[in-house]
Amino acid sequence: MNxxxxxxxxxxxxxxxxxxxxxxALGPALELVHTGRxxxxxxxxxxxxxxxxxxxxxxAELEALGLIRVDxxxxxxxxxxxxxxxxxxxxxxxxxxxxxxxxxxxFRAALVGLGGRIVxxxxxxxxxxxxxxxxxxxxxxxxxxxxxxxxxxCVGAGLAVPSAVAEPEGTALNPxxxxxxxxxxxxxxxxxxxxxxxxxxxxxxxxxxxxxxLAEHRxxxxxxxxxxxxxxxxxxxxxxxxxxxGRLHTGSSGLALEVGxxxxxxxxxxxxxGSRGCLDVEADPLAFLTAAGRDPGPEVSLLQEANDxxxxxxxxxxxxxxAEALIDRLGLGLAGLVNILNPDRIILGGLHRTLLDADxxxxxxxxxxxxxxxxxxxxxxxxxxxxHNSLVGAAELAWQxxxxxxxxxxxxx
Ligand SMILES: [Zn+2]
Numbered sequence: 001m002n003x004x005x006x007x008x009x010x011x012x013x014x015x016x017x018x019x020x021x022x023x024x025a026l027g028p029a030l031e032l033v034h035t036g037r038x039x040x041x042x043x044x045x046x047x048x049x050x051x052x053x054x055x056x057x058x059x060a061e062l063e064a065l066g067l068i069r070v071d072x073x074x075x076x077x078x079x080x081x082x083x084x085x086x087x088x089x090x091x092x093x094x095x096x097x098x099x100x101x102x103x104x105x106x107f108r109a110a111l112v113g114l115g116g117r118i119v120x121x122x123x124x125x126x127x128x129x130x131x132x133x134x135x136x137x138x139x140x141x142x143x144x145x146x147x148x149x150x151x152x153x154c155v156g157a158g159l160a161v162p163s164a165v166a167e168p169e170g171t172a173l174n175p176x177x178x179x180x181x182x183x184x185x186x187x188x189x190x191x192x193x194x195x196x197x198x199x200x201x202x203x204x205x206x207x208x209x210x211x212x213x214l215a216e217h218r219x220x221x222x223x224x225x226x227x228x229x230x231x232x233x234x235x236x237x238x239x240x241x242x243x244x245x246g247r248l249h250t251g252s253s254g255l256a257l258e259v260g261x262x263x264x265x266x267x268x269x270x271x272x273x274g275s276r277g278c279l280d281v282e283a284d285p286l287a288f289l290t291a292a293g294r295d296p297g298p299e300v301s302l303l304q305e306a307n308d309x310x311x312x313x314x315x316x317x318x319x320x321x322x323a324e325a326l327i328d329r330l331g332l333g334l335a336g337l338v339n340i341l342n343p344d345r346i347i348l349g350g351l352h353r354t355l356l357d358a359d360x361x362x363x364x365x366x367x368x369x370x371x372x373x374x375x376x377x378x379x380x381x382x383x384x385x386x387x388h389n390s391l392v393g394a395a396e397l398a399w400q401x402x403x404x405x406x407x408x409x410x411x412x413x
């Protein structure tokens with residue numbers, strides 16, 4: 001011992017330092033309640049590693065900001081151990097984030113509260129216009145209408161697009177299944193539309209599968225995973241994402257995990273990237289419908305058509321054979337990713353989730369047979385569990401400044 005007081009001991013005697021520590025704990029505390037990891041004030045106290053007085057002050061401040069509710073009377077939660085504690089809930093009438101998603105078959109706007117809760121949603125299925133400004137204008141109008149209807153305060157807006165989004169520019173580099181020009185400045189256009197609609201708060205944009213992975217990590221099938229790999233089909237094509245220690249791994253310029261162009265069938269069909277047999281064209285809804293000998297209908301979403309076919313007609317030999325071919329190709333792709341990334345969990349979305357549900361043993365066997373680490377460890381492969389996970393993830397982008405510093409984000413307006 002050198003006789004100097006430890007920082008913690010120094011703080012106990014100083015009101016100023018205690019307040020500073022409380023302020024610093026607001027964000028972490030909100031994130032714990034947001035992700036369901038602090039159902040009571042006692043758990044919050046333990047998770048934050050602060051005194052009960054500090055945790056009480058932090059919870060009270062978050063309640064004053066309209067973000068959470070602290071039950072006035074402590075009560076033991078069902079099945080909990082130890083003494084009763086105040087229950088913490090997210091405020092049901094609190095602020096929301098405006099989330100928007102554009103995909104090959106249309107767009108959707110939603111209002112999403114803390115906890116990944118979708119408060120209101122408005123689908124807009126139409127041919128997606130070749131001018132991104134038109135589409136983003138429509139989806140923002142739909143979102144603005146939802147805000148008007150509900151009268152909720154908006155913390156900001158997030159947009160999910162079916163394209164890699166280059167950072168720091170916020171441009172959609174390969175919106176191949178939309179008729180948008182490559183490199184369209186989607187974040188800038190989205191932000192302009194948001195502000196033109198009189199909506200407050202910052203505006204963000206990112207790849208739809210990245211956002212799905214982020215949402216699943218915080219609220220769904222990815223909770224608790226340290227190296228979470230997500231692979232999913234959108235309405236067209238295949239995307240991937242990696243969440244490391246709770247943060248999206250996006251690479252040096254936002255373009256990491258472009259898994260759609262892994263070759264899984266060297267003799268396969270030509271891909272728009274110039275190669276052949278990529279996951280993108282061998283394991284997406286169109287590939288499945290074609291393999292099953294179905295003519296993709298012009299008016300229905302390809303994703304929905306493929307999902308319905310597998311769920312309702314799996315006994316049909318043509319459907320089953322096509323599904324097995326896709327499972328084998330997907331398994332090959334996943335095996336390569338397992339060898340490279342060594343994830344502790346894989347989650348599958350879109351059509352891949354339906355394929356997993358249809359024949360989980362087959363997919364797990366292909367991954368185990370074809371991967372080094374899959375053989376030894378057996379990486380858990382699970383289905384995504386959230387409805388509209390890309391939308392929820394888009395909202396997470398808008399919520400992030402609030403999660404980082406609730407006081408600054410909600411009072412600086
Ligand atoms: Zn390709």
